[in-house]
Amino acid sequence: MTPFSDLSIHTERLSLRPLVEADANDLFAIFGDPRVMRYWSTPVWADREQALRLVAGDREALARREDLRLGLVRRDLGRVVGTVSLFRIDAGNRRAEIGYALGAEHQGAGLMSEALVALVDLAFDHQPGAPFDDLRLHRLEADIDPRNTASAASLTRLGFQLEGTLRERWQVGGEISDSGLYGLLRPDWLARRSGRPTLR
Ligand SMILES: CC(C)(COP(=O)(O)OP(=O)(O)OC[C@H]1O[C@@H](n2cnc3c(N)ncnc32)[C@H](O)[C@@H]1OP(=O)(O)O)[C@@H](O)C(=O)NCCC(=O)NCCS
Incomplete structure (x- = not known):
């Protein structure tokens, strides 16, 4: 059982790690951009202080193993x-x-797909010693604005299924x-990752 604060994952182009105060400018560039926030569940950030508050809140949540948020560092650029x-x-x-969420200028290159495959692998890893081994997660969910076609495509690419719509x-x-509610079950993910046909 790894403390969330110690998590660090490497993919082909990215490093995923907890956010730190030095990421504040990068975070403001992402969440202060109306293009990124068009379908987000909170308004566009108005100032950089919001980044510092997010990092401080994350630190506590990570230590308590409550919520996990990881920054995606593009290794070629060295920034979130x-x-x-x-x-x-x-x-x-x-x-x-x-x-x-991905900065607007980094979209369309498969970076989020790369990150989400790593996140889902981590979430569904039940092997002893894996960061989430104690949770034995069986199901992941996502709640998106149905008009957010890029987000729907990212989920569908991973094998998430649209299970219902909640109005207004x-x-x-x-x-x-x-809300478009999407779900992914662990057996389906494992079958997909191993190339086996899904049973349901
Ligand atoms: C949702 C979001 C992360 C999707 O970003 P994205 O860059 O489209 O997602 P991916 O990283 O999976 O990239 C997929 C796109 O890259 C292309 N691509 C290029 N190289 C690729 C590669 N090696 N692997 C996979 N896809 C690749 C794909 O063809 C696809 O483009 P297309 O949709 O035009 O066909 C992004 O739109 C976003 O951050 N939006 C704002 C925040 C938001 O709405 N978040 C979700 C709230 S629920």
């Missing part, structure tokens, strides 16, 4: 270009929700929007 998170971790029901569930910046 996005984030992925695992939150609403429900140990009793062995499920959690995922969230993700979010009020963000005076705008009302629906």
Whole structure:
């Protein structure tokens, strides 16, 4: 059982690691950009202080093993270009929700797919000593604005299925929007990763 604060994952082009104060400018560049926040569940950031508050909040959540957010560091640039998170971790029901955002200029290159494969592998790894071994997660969920076609494509690429739509569930910046609820089950993920056909 690894403390979330010690987590660090490397993919082909990215390093995934907890956020630190020195990432504040990079984070503000992402979450202060209306293009990135168009379908996000909170308004566009107005100042850099929000980045520092996020990092401070994350530090506590990571230490308590509550929520996990990791910054995506593009190794060729040496800076944070996005984030992925695992939150609403429900140990009793062995499920959690995922969230993700990528800076606008880094989209369309498969970077988020690369990061999410690593995150899902981590979440569903039940081997003794794996960071989430005690949670034995069985199901991951995502809640997206159905108009967010790039996000829907990212989820579908991973094997998430659209399981339902909740009407007019979010009020963000005076705008009302629906929720598209997606789910991914561990047996389906393992079958997909091993190239076996899915049974359901
Ligand atoms: C959702 C979001 C992360 C998707 O970003 P993305 O760059 O499209 O996602 P991926 O990294 O999976 O890249 C896939 C795209 O890269 C292309 N691509 C290029 N090289 C690739 C590679 N090696 N592997 C996979 N895809 C590749 C794919 O063809 C695809 O483009 P397409 O959709 O035009 O076909 C991004 O739109 C975003 O951050 N949006 C704002 C925040 C947000 O809405 N988050 C979700 C809230 S629920």
